[in-house]
Amino acid sequence: MGDMKGTSFQGVLNRIPVGSYGIEFRVLENSRVAETSISPVFVGDLWLLAGQSNMEGCGKEIDVEEPEEGVSCFYMGDYWGIAEEPLCWLQEAVDPVHWGVPAVEVTAEAERMRRERFQGAGLGLTFGKQLLKETGVPIGLIMAAHGGTNMLRWDPARLDEGGHSLYGAMIRKVRKLGGRIKGLLWYQGESDANEGDGPFYKERTIAFIKALRGDTGNHRLPIIYAQLAVHYSGEEPRWWNHIQQEQWQLDSEVAHVYMVPTIDASMSDGIHLDSKSLQNVGRRMAWEALRYVYNRTVVESGPRPHCYKWNEDRTELRIFFTGVNEKLNPARQIFGFKVEAAGEYQSFLGKVTPDRQCVILSFERPVPENAKLFHGLGRNPLVNVRDSLGIPLPVFGPVLI
Numbered sequence: 001m002g003d004m005k006g007t008s009f010q011g012v013l014n015r016i017p018v019g020s021y022g023i024e025f026r027v028l029e030n031s032r033v034a035e036t037s038i039s040p041v042f043v044g045d046l047w048l049l050a051g052q053s054n055m056e057g058c059g060k061e062i063d064v065e066e067p068e069e070g071v072s073c074f075y076m077g078d079y080w081g082i083a084e085e086p087l088c089w090l091q092e093a094v095d096p097v098h099w100g101v102p103a104v105e106v107t108a109e110a111e112r113m114r115r116e117r118f119q120g121a122g123l124g125l126t127f128g129k130q131l132l133k134e135t136g137v138p139i140g141l142i143m144a145a146h147g148g149t150n151m152l153r154w155d156p157a158r159l160d161e162g163g164h165s166l167y168g169a170m171i172r173k174v175r176k177l178g179g180r181i182k183g184l185l186w187y188q189g190e191s192d193a194n195e196g197d198g199p200f201y202k203e204r205t206i207a208f209i210k211a212l213r214g215d216t217g218n219h220r221l222p223i224i225y226a227q228l229a230v231h232y233s234g235e236e237p238r239w240w241n242h243i244q245q246e247q248w249q250l251d252s253e254v255a256h257v258y259m260v261p262t263i264d265a266s267m268s269d270g271i272h273l274d275s276k277s278l279q280n281v282g283r284r285m286a287w288e289a290l291r292y293v294y295n296r297t298v299v300e301s302g303p304r305p306h307c308y309k310w311n312e313d314r315t316e317l318r319i320f321f322t323g324v325n326e327k328l329n330p331a332r333q334i335f336g337f338k339v340e341a342a343g344e345y346q347s348f349l350g351k352v353t354p355d356r357q358c359v360i361l362s363f364e365r366p367v368p369e370n371a372k373l374f375h376g377l378g379r380n381p382l383v384n385v386r387d388s389l390g391i392p393l394p395v396f397g398p399v400l401i
């Protein structure tokens with residue numbers, strides 16, 4: 001494999017099939033022999049985890065996803081281990097950008113967190129286990145997320161700052177592990193939902209995607225991301241909905257990016273998903289990866305609006321969907337849609353059709369031309385369109401109807 005240099009050894013094993021291995025090492029020097037072994041060693045796919053706190057994991061450490069051999073994590077401290085909740089320990093990071101306290105306090109803060117932390121369950125472990133189950137390929141998760149960060153904090157222009165910038169720290173980790181990843185899981189946008197950052201969200205996100213693909217040498221790098229969920233807040237919802245709409249648009253405007261909905265999530269606090277909801281998001285991300293990255297359609301995307309058809313006098317609108325798993329869930333009444341025309345919201349009753357393949361909105365009076373359709377407006381909307389697997393209709397709009 002290679003030669004010893006002082007007390008260190010470096011070698012490369014090429015063309016190793018995916019799987020789990022034990023590796024035995026034997027060092028010979030004249031008549032002396034030294035032996036050791038390492039097991040298990042996994043050969044598989046690396047997925048990068050980045051974004052804000054919902055990617056870190058903020059679920060309470062109750063009913064968490066159990067670890068499984070074959071799903072590993074490259075932790076913030078630059079070491080491999082079996083993936084076990086919590087995956088993210090910022091104060092143990094090699095890169096100073098993650099510490100959050102002065103350097104002299106990092107060790108004490110890391111020790112305190114190990115003693116006192118009771119939240120941190122996330123989506124990555126569920127994602128990895130689902131992929132392992134369906135493909136048999138060992139999965140390595142590279143944790144690079146950091147809560148409370150807007151897109152400016154992830155600016156690729158700060159690459160040269162290395163571990164003192166989020167983007168630089170992320171790329172450093174990827175390069176240390178060989179420079180090749182299977183894809184990115186991304187959950188971000190909460191900190192951009194304001195009038196200062198919101199207008200630039202899509203532009204900055206596209207620049208981030210382009211830079212990441214360039215810096216990893218894969219211009220078709222798959223990116224699977226979450227649309228923002230609900231937010232328990234009395235703040236005006238304009239910019240929250242703006243980010244959700246731009247996330248909806250990215251799915252169709254940028255190649256090889258795939259959005260999963262989260263509008264049905266239950267929360268551990270006002271802005272963070274609870275453990276079970278994060279597991280659901282991780283599972284949905286895995287289903288997207290299986291379909292678009294591994295060419296295995298296990299589950300469809302969930303309902304997405306496909307076309308809209310009015311009756312002759314524009315008093316009834318049928319909404320047709322693609323991606324539905326079996327059928328839409330039955331519901332006595334459908335909630336979550338709004339229709340605006342001539343500056344006013346129109347009154348209607350929403351129902352699922354008897355075949356449970358589309359939704360009908362029945363209006364009290366004819367709706368003017370060039371009306372706008374929305375779904376999921378507000379920070380905490382009541383929505384109930386979902387399919388047989390419980391995957392909800394994403395937030396979207398305005399759509400001209």
